[in-house]
Amino acid sequence: MYKSIFIDLDDTLWHFKANAYDTFNEMYVKYSFNRYFDSFDHFYTLYQKRNQELWLEYGDGKITKEELNNQRFLYPLEAVGVSDTALAKRYSDDFFSVIPTKSQLLPYAKEVLDYLSQKYRLFILSNGFRELQFQKMHSSGISHYFEKVILSDDIQVHKPYPEIFNFALSSTQSLLGESLMIGDSWEADIVGAKGIGMHQMFYNHSGRENLSFQPTYMIKSLKDVLSIL
Template identity: 45%
Template sequence: MKFLLQEMKYTDIFIDLDDTLIDTAGNTRITVGEIYKDYNFGNYFPSFDDFYAIYYANVSRLWTLYSQGKIAKKTLQRERFIGALTTVEEISDEQALAINDDFIARIMEKGILIEGAKELLDYLYPKYKIHILSNGFTEMQYKKMDSAGLSSYFDKVILSDKVGINKPHPDIFTYALNETGKNKEEVIMIGDNVVNDIQGAYNCEIDQIWFNPEDISPGDIKPTYTVKKLDEIKSIL
């Protein structure tokens, strides 16, 4: 996909972290695989793929509820494995919580990036101030950035967990503008989630670049730009 080069109208970039820069989906699958093996989940499920399908559906539901402000952070963390292991009587809720703690400790050490992420940051860093705008949890996001070697690229790290408001709520975008001292015309949002990142920014009249590697339909949402690969962003910015 080619884009017409334009005069640099933006000074700052808001960018999502999980599955935009860090391959959270890939890191999660690897880490859940370790948990499955080390805790002998094969005794309770036909295969890892069967368990992962249950885990993924449960966590996706929890994150949707969390993003909508319908459950608290503690509920998401508590139910991550309790919900996935609900059919396993041999594993108590207390054991499931301990497994969750182990999972968090392990995944924070994983540093796999989305293809082209570091190259994109190297390209953007001399031209713009780059700010993380993420719905992730404070105690995890900083460690994940360190593990992935990304921490030095960002001027501000704005986390919904710390602000108390989740994307796509407009107040977190307003908070980010105030925190960076920028007007909406001066920034652009880059992210993979068409609702949280793209619709959220659009509702605040902030331009957006939707990273859409799976080429899914945006529905009624109309992003300013759409790319399948991160290196295409170099043709926009």
């Protein structure tokens, strides 16, 4: 049925949560943030809450990429009374230089890519930043599986908006009825793909319930892909 498969990168293949957690831990020690926070978890909880809010604002076009990055690293410091923009900027620069060198993938990612690459054309479709995504793929050894990488940075439109899905189809010369989107984000990947009539495979590793519709496929492990496609 399918010829083209579009796959999200962060937390679908590349283990963003684990790689980010490791990087934040390294930066916390390097910058002696125990001076300001009760614990690493205290810092990380503050960061994550505000980061999620800012990504929604960025996706809706309410803030720029620069504002997103400035605010998400400054917020935890300001929350504990440290208004040091220079410190936040040094921390941010260091973080972004380290995180794309991390290589942890989700379980079975390479096995699945080995399998899929023998049968389908594979493409990355991601909301991530261009300066990071290619390095992440190189560091984790998965670049060679993909014909093309389509990023929201390319057209300044993010998943789930239909423009980026239509751009992905046209730029890869893929037909809608022969294409499938695989991703872990219900809103960005699955709702977005369904919005243009593309089949979807929801990688529900978070155990999300009460879905607004039944996706074409739903998996809890990438290994399940092998028995479906």
